[in-house]
Amino acid sequence: xxxxxxxxxxxxxxxxxxxxxxxxxxxxxxxxxxxxxxxxxxxxxxxxxxxxxxxxxxxxxxxxxxxxxxxxxxxxxxxxxxxxxxxxxxxxxxxxxxxxxxxxxxxxxxxxxxxxxxxxxxxxxxxxxxxxxxxxxxxxxxxxxxxxxxxxxxxxxxxxxxxxxxxxxxxxxxxxxxxxxx
Amino acid sequence: xxxxxxxxxxxxxxxxxxxxxxxxxxxxxxxxxxxxxxxxxxxxxxxxxxxxxxxxxxxxxxxxxxxxxxxxxxxxxxxxxxxxxxxxxxxxxxxxxxxxxxxxxxxxxxxxxxxxxxxxxxxxxxxxxxxxxxxxxxxxxxxxxxxxxxxxxxxxxxxxxxxxxxxxxxxxxxxxxxxxxxxxxxxxxxxxxxxxxxxxxxxxxxxxxxxxxxxxxxxxxxxxxxxxxxxxxxxxxxxxxxxxxxxxxxxxxxxxxxxxxxxxxxxxxxxxxxxxxxxxxxxxxxxxxxxxxxxxxxxxxxxxxxxxxxxxxxxxxxxxxxxxxxxxxxxxxxxxxxxxxxxxxxxxxxxxxxxxxxxxxxxxxxxxxxxxxxxxxxxxxxxxxxxxxxxxxxxxxxxxxxxxxxxxxx
Numbered sequence: 001x002x003x004x005x006x007x008x009x010x011x012x013x014x015x016x017x018x019x020x021x022x023x024x025x026x027x028x029x030x031x032x033x034x035x036x037x038x039x040x041x042x043x044x045x046x047x048x049x050x051x052x053x054x055x056x057x058x059x060x061x062x063x064x065x066x067x068x069x070x071x072x073x074x075x076x077x078x079x080x081x082x083x084x085x086x087x088x089x090x091x092x093x094x095x096x097x098x099x100x101x102x103x104x105x106x107x108x109x110x111x112x113x114x115x116x117x118x119x120x121x122x123x124x125x126x127x128x129x130x131x132x133x134x135x136x137x138x139x140x141x142x143x144x145x146x147x148x149x150x151x152x153x154x155x156x157x158x159x160x161x162x163x164x165x166x167x168x169x170x171x172x173x174x175x176x177x178x179x180x181x182x
Numbered sequence: 183x184x185x186x187x188x189x190x191x192x193x194x195x196x197x198x199x200x201x202x203x204x205x206x207x208x209x210x211x212x213x214x215x216x217x218x219x220x221x222x223x224x225x226x227x228x229x230x231x232x233x234x235x236x237x238x239x240x241x242x243x244x245x246x247x248x249x250x251x252x253x254x255x256x257x258x259x260x261x262x263x264x265x266x267x268x269x270x271x272x273x274x275x276x277x278x279x280x281x282x283x284x285x286x287x288x289x290x291x292x293x294x295x296x297x298x299x300x301x302x303x304x305x306x307x308x309x310x311x312x313x314x315x316x317x318x319x320x321x322x323x324x325x326x327x328x329x330x331x332x333x334x335x336x337x338x339x340x341x342x343x344x345x346x347x348x349x350x351x352x353x354x355x356x357x358x359x360x361x362x363x364x365x366x367x368x369x370x371x372x373x374x375x376x377x378x379x380x381x382x383x384x385x386x387x388x389x390x391x392x393x394x395x396x397x398x399x400x401x402x403x404x405x406x407x408x409x410x411x412x413x414x415x416x417x418x419x420x421x422x423x424x425x426x427x428x429x430x431x432x433x434x435x436x437x438x439x440x441x442x443x444x445x446x447x448x449x450x451x452x453x454x455x456x457x458x459x460x461x462x463x464x465x466x467x468x469x470x471x472x473x474x475x476x477x478x479x480x481x482x483x484x485x486x487x488x489x490x491x492x493x494x495x496x497x498x499x500x501x502x503x504x505x506x507x508x509x510x511x512x513x514x515x516x517x518x519x520x521x522x523x524x525x526x527x528x529x530x531x532x533x534x535x536x537x538x539x540x541x542x543x544x545x546x547x548x549x550x551x552x553x554x555x556x557x558x559x560x561x562x563x564x565x566x567x568x569x570x571x572x573x574x575x576x577x578x579x580x581x582x583x584x585x586x587x588x589x590x591x592x
Contacts, residue, residue, distance in 0.1 A: 008377050009232035010223040018223070021234040022364075022386045024216030025241020031208040032246035037253060038201055040186030041265045043209050045293035046317065049310075053318045070324045085202045090296065092206020097297025099207070100214035107301045112221045112289075119304075126221070126305040129288015130295065130312020131319070133281055137292055138320040139331070140277025142267060144291035145209075147274075149239060151267035153246035155340040155352065158269025165278025170286040174228035177286050181225040 013112075015105030032153055039085065042150020046134065046143035048090030050074070051081040116179040125180060184414065185259045210297050219298040221289030221305055228286055231375035233367035240360040247356065248396050251349055255403040262411065262510055271334035288312060343478065350401035357397040361390045408474070412508035419507055423500060429518040432527050433571030435490055439464070440566045444579075445487040447480065451502055452494055452521075456547050458554040460521070463563040465492070470502050477509035488577055492517040492524075494547050513579060522548040527569065528561040 011017050018024075035043055051074055058065045058075040065071045075081040101107035113122035137143035140162050142151065148166065151159020189198035216238045217223040226232035253259040285291055290298060290309045298306025324331060342352045364386075371377040412419070422428050438446045439462075448465035450457055457467045468476055480489065489511060493499040499516045506514050517524065529549060557563070 008381065009234060009371070009375065010217065010220065010226050012217070012220060018217030018220075018234070019215045020383065020386075021216060021237035022241050022389060024212055024234075025238040026245050026389070028209075028212045028216070028238060028242030029245025029249070031205065031212055032242055033249040034208070035205045036246065036250055036264055037185050037259055038187060039189060039205070040263050043205070043293070045291075045296055046313065049292060049314055050317050050321070053314050054321065057318070057321070068321070068325060069328075071321055085198075088199050088202035089206035089209065092203040092208075093210030093213070093293065093296050094206075094300045095203070096207035096210025096212075097214040097219060098210075098300040100211045101219065101297070101301030104215070106214070106219070109302045109304060111304045113305065114222070114225075122305050123308045126288050126290075126308035127312040127315075129284045129286070130290070130309035130314075131284070131316035132312075133284025133288060133291060133309075134313035134316025134318075135320045136277045136280030136282075136284055136316075137313070138277075138317055138324070139280060140274050141270065143281070143293065144239075144285075145293040147267055149242060150265075152243040153250060154264055154266045155247065155342060155349075156267040156269060157339045157341050157344045158271065158274045158336065159267045160341060161269075161271070162274045162278040162281075165275050166282045166285060169279040169282025170228050171282075173283060173286045178229065180287075181222065181289070182229060 012104075012106045013110060014108060015101075028149075029153075032149060035089075036150075036154065041085065042146065042154065043089060044086050044142065044146035044150065045090060045093065046137040047146055048084070048086040048088075049134070050138060051084055051087050052090075054081045114179065114181040116182065122180075184257070185253070186263055209293070210300070213294055214297040214301060218294040219301045219303055219306065221298065221303070221309075224291075224294060225286070225289045226375070229374065230370040233371055236367055237364060240363060244353075244357045244360045244393060244397075247353055248393060248400070251353055251400050251405070252396070252403070255349075255400060255405050257406055257410070257414075260411075260414065261405070266338045266340055269336040269339040270332070271336060273331050273333065284316075337478070337481065339478075348401065349405045350397070350399075350403065353400050354394070354397040357394050361394060364390065408505055408508050412504050415508065419504070423503070426518075427576055428503060428514070429496070429516045430490065430576050431518050431571070431573035432524045433569075433573045434575050434577065435517055435524075436564060436566065436571075437575075438488060438490070438577065439563065447487050447489045449476075449489060449491050449502075450493075451491060451498055452547075456494060458556060459547060459551050460525070460549070460555055460559060461557055461562065462492070462521075462524070463557040465557070470498055473502060473505050474509065477506050477511045481509070481511050486579055487513065488579070489514045490517055491515070493520045494522050495520040513577070515577060525549045525561055527571075528564040 032043055035041060054065065054071055054075045057071065058081060065075050066077065098107070111119045111122055113119065140147055144166065147159045148163040152163060189201055193201065213219070217234055218238070223232060224235055227235040250259065250264070254261040288309045290306060292313050295306050295309040295313060299310045342349050345352060368377070368379055368382070372379055438444055446464070448462055450461050450465040450467045451470045452467070454467065461467070480487070489506070491499045491502055491514065496516065496519065499520070503514055503516055525548070
């Protein structure tokens with residue numbers, strides 16, 4: 001039954017088709033629940049990345065880190081910013097993504113983009129978009145995983161509001177970027 | 183043992199790391215499996231052609247939510263130990279709007295760019311580098327607008343608190359909303375993405391129905407009441423009451439009233455009549471039947487405070503102490519012997535506005551006043567060293583949040 005529908009929607013350029021979104025969602029929900037049940041915390045991505053950045057800063061400019069309150073929290077003095085559950089979750093996510101990509105034959109160097117822009121333009125936009133996202137995610141104290149997904153499941157009022165703000169602004173700008181993607 | 187677990191204690195450091203890695207592995211695997219390593223798949227969401235992002239994300243949220251509240255309802259999981267992202271209203275709105283811009287320009291969010299990069303998508307690698315750069319810039323600039331960034335702090339605010347509805351109803355409403363959004367998404371995909379819905383598995387409809395039934399089941403199941411929650415910690419807290427470790431001598435309260443370094447919150451639990459007749463200077467009258475909003479307000483305050491509860495004697499304060507403790511308020515103490523004891527000590531220094539009269543009923547004010555004096559009466563704030571009082575100090579300042587910070591916000 002599930003074999004018949006599987007080719008609908010955006011599909012990979014190579015390898016097996018993507019899973020049914022509801023199946024993916026149920027599995028994601030189970031993983032998220034287990035994270036809460038076992039550790040008391042949800043999932044996260046940008047928090048781990050934050051700690052990688054701070055670690056590099058601590059390597060080159062430890063005095064600067066010790067003088068900046070926001071950074072001090074994570075890497076002040078002898079603190080190791082990488083020794084944190086979020087960093088391990090992030091490493092696990094990279095491994096899990098790589099494993100799924102290999103198993104399903106989707107791991108290959110490529111650039112996914114709309115037909116209206118060049119590969120180099122896509123790279124530039126990806127970097128710019130990433131920088132804006134990274135800044136916003138720290139501003140909002142969490143990204144789509146740590147806030148929208150985890151906070152959504154634990155009924156955080158702020159996370160639900162944040163979720164609608166993310167979707168709202170992305171939909172609001174979608175028209176102006178239609179050439180990028182379509 | 184009640185979940186969640188202190189993993190590093192139960193399994194040791196290496197065991198805890200293994201669990202974190204496994205959770206992350208499952209997370210990354212599911213994201214890639216659903217197509218989140220492909221920016222075209224993600225961006226198609228915003229042109230209504232392929233609504234996978236919404237379907238996966240909201241299915242994940244409501245499935246986890248139903249599981250969380252079934253396990254808390256069955257008292258397998260202690261919700262007070264589950265990290266709920268604190269609500270910072272305006273910084274959240276601004277951050278969310280910025281994130282949406284990054285999402286539509288770059289085509290990923292931070293988590294999805296990880297799996298994109300790990301499957302060698304070059305745009306994903308550029309995006310990931312961008313995220314790291316953005317995070318770096320934030321760390322360097324945040325201290326310039328920390329005031330705004332820490333403003334409108336509502337602390338641990340859940341939708342159930344905000345709506346004032348039972349958890350089962352809130353979860354059922356959210357599941358119903360998600361199912362409606364899935365239906366709407368499929369209609370949009372049919373129109374904009376030329377999707378043939380008859381080829382989608384029928385199982386999804388059964389699954390949606392099952393999820394809604396499970397959510398509705400939370401309504402009769404209910405969630406542990408505040409006194410149920412107290413039962414879970416009673417073995418630790420009851421001895422403190424019995425050994426009188428939380429009852430402070432009036433002399434210690436007087437010291438606190440004169441200590442500029444301590445934020446003192448005095449909560450007077452008596453009826454308005456007694457409160458109007460006499461209360462301590464700075465005390466706030468609270469209704470013992472309505473402690474929930476108070477506990478929330480006090481526990482989200484920015485500073486660590488000492489809370490002292492008082493009654494005419496000690497007849498109703500002890501239950502209030504239990505409730506506030508179960509509501510995760512820290513540094514809560516009881517005024518030993520209540521205000522009667524206070525007035526016995528401080529009430530009769532060269533004035534005749536009140537007289538001790540021992541013949542009152544239990545829980546009444548043992549002192550008779552000629553007028554309702556409120557706090558405009560000498561013993562409302564006696565002189566600091568009027569009496570040479572001997573007592574054993576009991577107040578120990580404790581940090582207020584037991585739940586460790588986490589999620590993405592860590």
